[in-house]
Amino acid sequence: MLSSFPGVRFGLMVGIGAGIPGRRADVRLGDIVVSRPEGTTGGVVQYDFVKAIQDGGLQRMGSLNSPPRVLLNAVAALQAQHDRQPSHIPRFLREMITKNPTMAQTQQGLPGFVHQGSHNDRLFVATFPHAGGDNCQNCNSAKQENRTTRDSVDPQIHYGIIASGNTFVKNAETRNSLVQRTGEDCICFEMEAAGLMNQFPCLVIRGICDYADSHKNDRWQRYAAATASAYAKELLEYVPVPTVGEGGxxxxxxxxxxxxxxxxxxxxxxxxxxxxxxxxxx
The missing domain is CATH 1.20.5 (Single alpha-helices involved in coiled-coils or other helix-helix interfaces)
Incomplete structure (x- = not known):
C-alpha cells in the first residue's frame, strides 16, 4: 500500500474485537472501543510479550507507540461534541441499510449488519463454560451476569486501553488472567494492533462482537464491524485537512x-x- 500511495501519513485500524467486562466500562455487544493513551501506555498493550520475574510472576515488556497527534486531537474534539449532542453513528447505520437493504438480511449463514437484539447479548459469569452448540440456547440463564437494561440499542463509545497479541482468547478465566498480567485496566481484546502500532501510525477502532469467552459466536460480527466503521466515518469529519500534511x-x-x-x-x-x-x- 505504501509503495502505491507514498503520501500516506496515518491510518485507522477498523474492525472487530472482544469486550472485556469490568467495573470501568459497561461494554456491550455492538459497542465501539477506541484506543486512547493513558499514563505511560500509548493506548494498546501487548499482553503476550512478557518475562518471568524473580517472585514467579510475569512482567510486561516494552510499550507500543501512541496514535499520531492529529488523530488524538480529532478524538478529543469528537468526544467533546458527543458530550453536547448525540453521535451520528445511528444515522449512518440507518442510511447504510436504506441504501443497501440486502445488508440487513442473513447471508451465507451470517446475520445481517443490524443490531441482533439485546436478548442475544448474554454475558455469563467467568466460571460458567458454554453448554455446547452454535448458540447459547442450552446455557443456564441463571449463570448470566446481572446488568442494567439500556434505554436504547444505539452503540455506546468507550475510550481506553486495548489489549493486543497473537493468542486467540476464548476462555473467560484466561481473559481475566491476561488482563491482570498487563497491569492495565483494558476494555478490549484484539489480535492485529500489536504488530502494527510501532511501524504504522494509526488509531485502533473496534466494534465489540463477543466477550472473549467460550460463548463466543459469529452472530454480532457484521454489526460490530458496521458500528466501528460508522465511528471512523464520523471521526474523519473532525480531522482538519491542513493538519494532515504536518506529520511525516x-x-x-x-x-x-x-x-x-x-x-x-x-x-x-x-x-x-x-x-x-x-x-x-x-
Whole structure:
C-alpha cells in the first residue's frame, strides 16, 4: 500500500474485537472501543510479550507507540461534541441499510449488519463454560451476569486501553488472567494492533462482537464491524485537512526506524568486539 500511495501519513485500524467486562466500562455487544493513551501506555498493550520475574510472576515488556497527534486531537474534539449532542453513528447505520437493504438480511449463514437484539447479548459469569452448540440456547440463564437494561440499542463509545497479541482468547478465566498480567485496566481484546502500532501510525477502532469467552459466536460480527466503521466515518469529519500534511509520511518514518535499528545493531556488534578477550604471545 505504501509503495502505491507514498503520501500516506496515518491510518485507522477498523474492525472487530472482544469486550472485556469490568467495573470501568459497561461494554456491550455492538459497542465501539477506541484506543486512547493513558499514563505511560500509548493506548494498546501487548499482553503476550512478557518475562518471568524473580517472585514467579510475569512482567510486561516494552510499550507500543501512541496514535499520531492529529488523530488524538480529532478524538478529543469528537468526544467533546458527543458530550453536547448525540453521535451520528445511528444515522449512518440507518442510511447504510436504506441504501443497501440486502445488508440487513442473513447471508451465507451470517446475520445481517443490524443490531441482533439485546436478548442475544448474554454475558455469563467467568466460571460458567458454554453448554455446547452454535448458540447459547442450552446455557443456564441463571449463570448470566446481572446488568442494567439500556434505554436504547444505539452503540455506546468507550475510550481506553486495548489489549493486543497473537493468542486467540476464548476462555473467560484466561481473559481475566491476561488482563491482570498487563497491569492495565483494558476494555478490549484484539489480535492485529500489536504488530502494527510501532511501524504504522494509526488509531485502533473496534466494534465489540463477543466477550472473549467460550460463548463466543459469529452472530454480532457484521454489526460490530458496521458500528466501528460508522465511528471512523464520523471521526474523519473532525480531522482538519491542513493538519494532515504536518506529520511525516509513513514510508519516511519506516526508513527512519530501519536506520535506527541498523545503528543499534552496529553499536551492539562494536560492543561485542570490544569485550572479546585479547591473547598475547610473549
Amino acid at each position: 509520511q509513513v514510508s519516511d518514518l519506516n526508513r527512519q526506524i530501519e536506520d535506527l535499528n541498523r545503528q543499534v545493531r552496529d553499536l551492539r556488534n562494536q560492543l561485542a568486539q570490544s569485550r572479546r578477550p585479547v591473547y598475547r604471545n610473549d
